[in-house]
Amino acid sequence: MKKLILTTAALALSAGLAIAASHGATVRLGTEGAYAPWNFINDNGEVDGFERELGDELCKRAELTCEWVTNEWDSIIPNLVSGNYDAIIAGMSITDERDEVIDFTQAYTPPDPSSYLATSADVDVESAVIAAQAATIQAAFIAEQGWTLVEFATPEETVAAVRNGEADAVLADKAYLEPFAGQDGLVMLERSEMIGGGVGMGLRESDGELRAKFDAAIQSMKDDGTLNTLIAKWEVASTW
Amino acid sequence: MFEFCADPETLDTFRWFACYLTTGKHIGMYWSVLTVLALLAITAPAALFFGFAGASAARSHVSPVSWLGKAYIAVVRGVPDIAFFLFFVIALDQMFEYLRHKVKCPDWTEPIRQGNDFIVCDAAKLPLGSSPQWVHETYGFFLAVLTFAIVFGAFTANVLFGAMRAVPRAQIETAEAYGMSRRQAFWRVLVPQMWVYALPGLGNLWMILIKATPLLFLLGVEDIVYWAKDLGETKHARFTDYPHGDWRIWYFLALLVFYLTFTWISEKVINRLTKRLSHGQATLGGDAQRKVTA
Numbered sequence: 024m025k026k027l028i029l030t031t032a033a034l035a036l037s038a039g040l041a042i043a044a045s046h047g048a049t050v051r052l053g054t055e056g057a058y059a060p061w062n063f064i065n066d067n068g069e070v071d072g073f074e075r076e077l078g079d080e081l082c083k084r085a086e087l088t089c090e091w092v093t094n095e096w097d098s099i100i101p102n103l104v105s106g107n108y109d110a111i112i113a114g115m116s117i118t119d120e121r122d123e124v125i126d127f128t129q130a131y132t133p134p135d136p137s138s139y140l141a142t143s144a145d146v147d148v149e150s151a152v153i154a155a156q157a158a159t160i161q162a163a164f165i166a167e168q169g170w171t172l173v174e175f176a177t178p179e180e181t182v183a184a185v186r187n188g189e190a191d192a193v194l195a196d197k198a199y200l201e202p203f204a205g206q207d208g209l210v211m212l213e214r215s216e217m218i219g220g221g222v223g224m225g226l227r228e229s230d231g232e233l234r235a236k237f238d239a240a241i242q243s244m245k246d247d248g249t250l251n252t253l254i255a256k257w258e259v260a261s262t263w
Numbered sequence: 264m265f266e267f268c269a270d271p272e273t274l275d276t277f278r279w280f281a282c283y284l285t286t287g288k289h290i291g292m293y294w295s296v297l298t299v300l301a302l303l304a305i306t307a308p309a310a311l312f313f314g315f316a317g318a319s320a321a322r323s324h325v326s327p328v329s330w331l332g333k334a335y336i337a338v339v340r341g342v343p344d345i346a347f348f349l350f351f352v353i354a355l356d357q358m359f360e361y362l363r364h365k366v367k368c369p370d371w372t373e374p375i376r377q378g379n380d381f382i383v384c385d386a387a388k389l390p391l392g393s394s395p396q397w398v399h400e401t402y403g404f405f406l407a408v409l410t411f412a413i414v415f416g417a418f419t420a421n422v423l424f425g426a427m428r429a430v431p432r433a434q435i436e437t438a439e440a441y442g443m444s445r446r447q448a449f450w451r452v453l454v455p456q457m458w459v460y461a462l463p464g465l466g467n468l469w470m471i472l473i474k475a476t477p478l479l480f481l482l483g484v485e486d487i488v489y490w491a492k493d494l495g496e497t498k499h500a501r502f503t504d505y506p507h508g509d510w511r512i513w514y515f516l517a518l519l520v521f522y523l524t525f526t527w528i529s530e531k532v533i534n535r536l537t538k539r540l541s542h543g544q545a546t547l548g549g550d551a552q553r554k555v556t557a
Contacts, residue, residue: 049393049394056493057493057496059499059501059502060501060502063502064288064493065288065502065503066286066287066288066503066504066505067286067287067288068286068287068288068290068291069287071502072502090395090396092396092399093485094483095480098349098481101353102483104379104380104381105353105356105357105381106360106380106381106382106383106388107483124379125379177492177496179492179496179497179509179511182497183509183511186509202499202501203497206508227380227382228377228378228379228380229377229378229380229382
């Protein structure tokens with residue numbers, strides 16, 4: 024047994040040595056790929072959306088070679104921390120809890136209210152069953168209010184829960200919910216919740232240098248207005 | 264894929280589906296079927312190897328070896344799969360990186376654990392941050408194979424351990440009477456005869472292994488269940504040329520057919536194997552075959 028593990032380790036070591044020859048700074052960007060228009064997998068099977076365009080532009084400005092990786096939302100922070108990729112760019116709102124574990128760049132979209140999508144316009148959210156994606160600011164918000172919350176692993180499941188009556192409404196980002204409104208009798212509620220501190224890129228706390236590069240790139244996109252153009256193009260948030 | 268796919272909105276149903284089912288995303292799903300099959304093809308013999316080593320170790324007369332074998336069987340079988348897959352793989356990956364770090368960057372002074380972060384020097388990263396995506400994917404795939412092999416190896420070891428003890432004592436006695444050494448009796452008499460006792464248990468494990476493949480996604484490998492979920496999700500006209508509603512049920516039905524067909528074929532193969540291995544054995548199955556030919 025032990026010998027086997029050692030042999031495998033030795034094999035892995037030598038395999039690594041072989042590839043060590045090619046060296047360069049590639050930054051791996053981790054995203055979820057299931058949260059249109061922020062990020063999704065397009066018909067060709069590639070990462071697409073607002074954050075794809077934004078990330079590519081940021082890398083160009085920071086003179087980095089970037090590569091896209093998809094990861095499940097649930098384990099997106101642990102995998103960043105253990106070094107499987109170098110940055111999270113997945114519509115992640117900047118919150119204090121997350122900030123304790125990872126670091127954020129400055130926000131690239133301003134704080135926006137989250138909206139409800141419900142079965143009918145007169146759903147009272149305070150007494151209703153609300154669906155939200157697990158480990159999101161929306162789920163944390165409902166739990167904090169003490170309302171009834173059902174959590175799901177993916178955004179799609181939260182909407183499906185409302186459609187089949189498991190929940191009365193879903194709380195999520197407005198840009199994500201909007202395309203669903205008007206289908207299957209689903210409507211947006213008037214009420215919205217002001218939560219979250221804008222969306223930023225997540226980086227390891229020990230990676231200050233990379234953070235500074237992305238911060239500068241985001242600032243330059245804010246300054247010349249290209250960031251606003253991009254936000255307007257994908258209709259993900261309000262502009263700066 | 265096809266030329267008429269340029270403007271999907273104008274197509275009739277048949278052509279629409281022809282185009283829809285051949286998008287890059289669907290091709291990704293078809294590839295993932297191969298990924299799953301490759302995983303099974305590599306994991307099954309690897310697990311058998313781990314199992315054989317574990318079982319042989321467990322019945323060794325050298326106490327430490329026997330303890331090692333028994334500890335492997337007991338510990339790995341006792342840990343929930345999902346915990347094993349989440350914790351063990353990250354630990355395994357970090358162990359490799361730690362070893363490489365010690366070898367390649369001896370004059371690194373900063374601590375490897377900084378708060379939540381696990382930091383090794385760039386040269387020790389596995390795979391290297393600069394290597395292309397397919398290297399990362401292959402590495403993830405082999406981590407998955409290794410983990411599956413270790414987990415299923417423990418169960419296999421237990422099955423083989425039992426099978427080795429099920430071979431009638433008289434067979435070994437006869438071997439000894441012929442003057443074979445312990446080693447010879449093991450390889451020439453015990454091992455060839457134990458398979459028929461092991462097969463029902465091994466068949467079971469194979470079925471469980473087939474069903475366990477969706478755990479792949481926990482390890483970052485995109486398997487068929489991941490693609491089925493992603494492809495089945497509601498697609499809006501803004502983000503795709505092929506908008507549709509929540510089609511997950513159809514994709515999962517396809518998965519059901521895939522898995523059921525696969526287990527059905529497996530069962531056929533296992534039955535044939537049992538028949539073959541029973542041939543000439545001192546078991547009920549073997550006896551029955553003798554009576555038919557006699």
